[in-house]
Amino acid sequence: MKMPRTASYPWYLVCSLYLLIMHPSGEAATLDAILEPIAPSIRKWASVVVVDGGESSPSFRWYHYRDSEQAIDFWPASTVKIYTAVAALEYLNQLSVSSDSALIFERQVGDRWQVDAARTPREMISEVFRRSSNEDYTLLLRFVGIDRINTQFLIPEKGFPHSALMRDYVVHRPVVYENTEPQRIRIVEPDGKQREVTHTWTGISYAKQRGATILSDTTGNATSTRELAECLRRIFFAEVLPPEERYQLTDQQLAWIRYGEDGLVGLENKSAGPYAWTDAIETLLPRARYFHKAGLISNYVLDVAYVEDEVLNVKFILSLAAHTGDGKVIGQMAKALTRWILQQKAIPTTEEDSIQGH
Numbered sequence: 602m603k604m605p606r607t608a609s610y611p612w613y614l615v616c617s618l619y620l621l622i623m624h625p626s627g628e629a630a631t632l633d634a635i636l637e638p639i640a641p642s643i644r645k646w647a648s649v650v651v652v653d654g655g656e657s658s659p660s661f662r663w664y665h666y667r668d669s670e671q672a673i674d675f676w677p678a679s680t681v682k683i684y685t686a687v688a689a690l691e692y693l694n695q696l697s698v699s700s701d702s703a704l705i706f707e708r709q710v711g712d713r714w715q716v717d718a719a720r721t722p723r724e725m726i727s728e729v730f731r732r733s734s735n736e737d738y739t740l741l742l743r744f745v746g747i748d749r750i751n752t753q754f755l756i757p758e759k760g761f762p763h764s765a766l767m768r769d770y771v772v773h774r775p776v777v778y779e780n781t782e783p784q785r786i787r788i789v790e791p792d793g794k795q796r797e798v799t800h801t802w803t804g805i806s807y808a809k810q811r812g813a814t815i816l817s818d819t820t821g822n823a824t825s826t827r828e829l830a831e832c833l834r835r836i837f838f839a840e841v842l843p844p845e846e847r848y849q850l851t852d853q854q855l856a857w858i859r860y861g862e863d864g865l866v867g868l869e870n871k872s873a874g875p876y877a878w879t880d881a882i883e884t885l886l887p888r889a890r891y892f893h894k895a896g897l898i899s900n901y902v903l904d905v906a907y908v909e910d911e912v913l914n915v916k917f918i919l920s921l922a923a924h925t926g927d928g929k930v931i932g933q934m935a936k937a938l939t940r941w942i943l944q945q946k947a948i949p950t951t952e953e954d955s956i957q958g959h
Contacts, residue, residue: 652916678896685741717775727865739769751807830920876928877935
């Protein structure tokens, strides 16, 4: 492994950095060794995907902190909103309906249908990424439905052996998803053609089936850092993955969910909690592209991000969670892991050298 340049740093600092990053055997340090010193009193979860090789034939190296590969004992907060975005687009494609259609949400009240809201899928998905909208996440979940999302999207074949979505994130009318109420969504396509879908939750607890423990073992939302990272891997490398690993999205939908368009926001943004970027990855890879979905409540903070620096040919996915409401912990984790990845690729790891190297 290439050692950092030493011109501007005392020899003892360089040696300390080297010993931190390398085991005595000369092998790269594990995620455990990298992350243990960071906020040691706080529980943490992390999965990392390092992308090697060329654009047409990349390979993926997976790493996990402790038992993070299968652990779902944390609250995933708003990171899971990305699941409803992809699931809604897949459902629209299955229905052969344009993502520019209007969705009119209704719930059954006695013998009549009450109109609650009307939105286009692209508007809802954009707001989920731009400001982590709880209302738009809830409407996307209402569209797909609890049973459908857990039996046709959050399944092992799509990379989700342990994930479950059981609840929305608002409590007020008219948006709230009272899952015991029959739901009807009227779809009005751009050409005026109309159709409708209806669903009522069966009452099955997918959370309990999949081992959820946080908030509620029957109505909680659950996922792992590995499954969040896998979702981004399938979005950003769809063109080179085998067919069985691809989401059922069009090329246009993939481009839009990655980058956004026409004023609507995709995953490439630094809004709604870029905890892994601000004062973290940006200090080491300031010109990298950053795609992410973060989450925060009072006692859990998360960020799942795909990072791409074309100049240095560095690509990786970080999926991070911490049992705290302090986003700085995610930043510290992301910075340490980014430095570790750059060391593996023999790229300078100090902030000064990294910026000069660009």
